[in-house]
Structure formats: structure tokens, C-alpha cells
Amino acid sequence: MTFLSLNDTFSFSCSKKVPCFNECCRDLNQFLTPYDILRLKHRLDLSSRLFLERYTTQQTGPETGLPIITLKPDNPHKLKCPFVTSSGCSVYEDRPSSCRTYPLMRIASRSRETSKITEQYILLKEPHCLGSEQGRTWTIRKWIEDQEVTFYNVMNDMLLEIIGLKNRLISGPLHFKSRFAFHMALYDIDTFKSHIFEQHILDTWDLDEKTLNTLKNDDVELLKLGHRWIRNILFDNLEQD
Ligand code: SF4
Numbered sequence: 258m259t260f261l262s263l264n265d266t267f268s269f270s271c272s273k274k275v276p277c278f279n280e281c282c283r284d285l286n287q288f289l290t291p292y293d294i295l296r297l298k299h300r301l302d303l304s305s306r307l308f309l310e311r312y313t314t315q316q317t318g319p320e321t322g323l324p325i326i327t328l329k330p331d332n333p334h335k336l337k338c339p340f341v342t343s344s345g346c347s348v349y350e351d352r353p354s355s356c357r358t359y360p361l362m363r364i365a366s367r368s369r370e371t372s373k374i375t376e377q378y379i380l381l382k383e384p385h386c387l388g389s390e391q392g393r394t395w396t397i398r399k400w401i402e403d404q405e406v407t408f409y410n411v412m413n414d415m416l417l418e419i420i421g422l423k424n425r426l427i428s429g430p431l432h433f434k435s436r437f438a439f440h441m442a443l444y445d446i447d448t449f450k451s452h453i454f455e456q457h458i459l460d461t462w463d464l465d466e467k468t469l470n471t472l473k474n475d476d477v478e479l480l481k482l483g484h485r486w487i488r489n490i491l492f493d494n495l496e497q498d
């Protein structure tokens with residue numbers, strides 16, 4: 258396995274003209290991050306709960322107690338993505354981060370000392386994908402820019418940070434109540450919104466009216482708050498070195 262950094266190059270082109278068009282969307286093993294879900298549920302104009310029920314398989318990591326959410330294939334035997342059509346991806350502008358990053362896979366880690374994120378990439382070479390034979394040369398940086406994945410990475414790194422804290426500070430699977438809160442705040446954003454406003458959870462947070470209004474109307478800001486809330490309820494009483 259070769260690790261690549263942002264200035265390294267690879268060859269790849271993908272379009273409707275490639276002979277393998279859509280093949281990558283017919284062999285699904287697609288993990289979804291909280292921000293992937295937010296984008297898709299907006300795209301489909303669904304509540305987060307309905308999106309999760311209709312389009313995902315939800316499991317819990319046996320060792321960690323953390324949610325593992327994957328896209329549910331249209332036909333489980335053929336593993337076809339529910340969003341692929343004969344003319345391509347029907348949710349293209351809001352496709353998940355791993356679809357955007359492909360044929361690369363991003364591996365990020367966060368320094369405990371400096372909190373800085375380090376990222377590396379792996380070039381996936383799968384037999385069904387003929388894109389590397391089509392030849393345009395990219396730097397990794399240019400690909401990330403072209404696929405508009407930078408903001409996805411920023412949001413996904415917030416999840417990475419919480420998972421890192423969980424692994425460092427809490428051994429074994431999360432307790433049921435923490436699991437429920439984690440799932441709600443990060444994956445089921447509409448239920449989270451109702452919960453925090455109906456239960457007056459933010460009353461102790463000293464937020465001004467403008468911020469509260471933003472949280473009511475901007476799901477990206479709400480999701481960022483969801484990450485802070487989870488940090489707060491899971492780790493604030495635990496010693497962090
Ligand atoms: S979301 Fe779109 S790009 Fe991703 S697997 Fe499904 S159809 Fe393909």
C-alpha cells in the first residue's frame with residue numbers, strides 16, 4: 258500500500274463515456290458520515306429520521322458502541338446504490354464524501370499534542386474501475402478541490418476527533434444513553450433540533466438570540482453544535498491529558 262500526500266500525482270478520468278460507467282455504484286459498501294447524511298437528507302427533502310429508515314443500515318460497533326451507518330443497497334444481492342440511475346448518480350451534487358474522494362481513500366489522524374490533522378491518501382485500484390486507463394494526471398490536492406470534498410473533510414474531521422477521544426478516554430462500548438445521544442446529535446439532526454429546543458438544553462450554554470436563530474435555521478451550524486454537545490456530555494467530566 259502506497260501512501261500519497263497532497264502534491265503526489267495519479268492518473269484518472271471518469272465520465273459517462275468510460276466503458277465502466279456506473280460500475281462503481283453497483284458494488285456498494287458505503288459508510289456515511291454525519292455530514293454525508295445531512296447533505297443527502299436535504300437533497301431528498303426528507304427528515305433525518307426518515308432518511309435513516311429508508312436509505313441506511315444502522316449497526317453498532319461491538320467494541321466501541323458507536324453507530325456504523327451504511328447506505329442500504331437497492332437490491333441486497335446486487336449491492337446497487339439506491340441513487341444510481343442509467344444516466345449516473347441522481348444525487349451527484351450531494352454525493353457522499355467517499356464517492357467524491359474515489360479512487361482515493363483519505364486516511365486522517367489527529368495529533369494529541371498539537372490537535373493538527375495529518376492526512377494521507379491511498380490510490381484504490383479495483384478491477385471494475387477503468388478510470389486510471391483514461392489518463393488525465395492530477396495532484397491529490399487538485400482532485401480534492403475538483404471534487405469539492407474539502408468542506409466534507411472539515412466536517413468529517415470533527416467526527417474523527419470525537420472518535421479519538423472516545424477511544425482514548427472511554428474503554429469498551431458506550432453506555433446505552435451515551436450511544437443514543439451520539440446517534441441523535443450527529444446522525445439524526447432533526448430529532449436533535451427538536452430535543453435541544455423543546456427540552457431547553459441550551460439554556461445553560463449562554464448563547465445569544467442571533468446564535469440560537471442560526472441554530473434553528475442552519476443545519477450545518479446545528480451539526481457543529483451537535484459535535485460540541487457530544488464532547489460536552491461524554492468527555493467533560495473525564496480527565497484529558
Ligand atoms: S451516491 Fe452516487 S456516486 Fe455514490 S455510490 Fe451512489 S450513485 Fe454512486
Ligand code: SF4
Nearest residue numbers: 271277279281386388
Ligand atoms: S471510471 Fe471508475 S469511478 Fe468512473 S464510472 Fe468507471 S468505475 Fe466508476
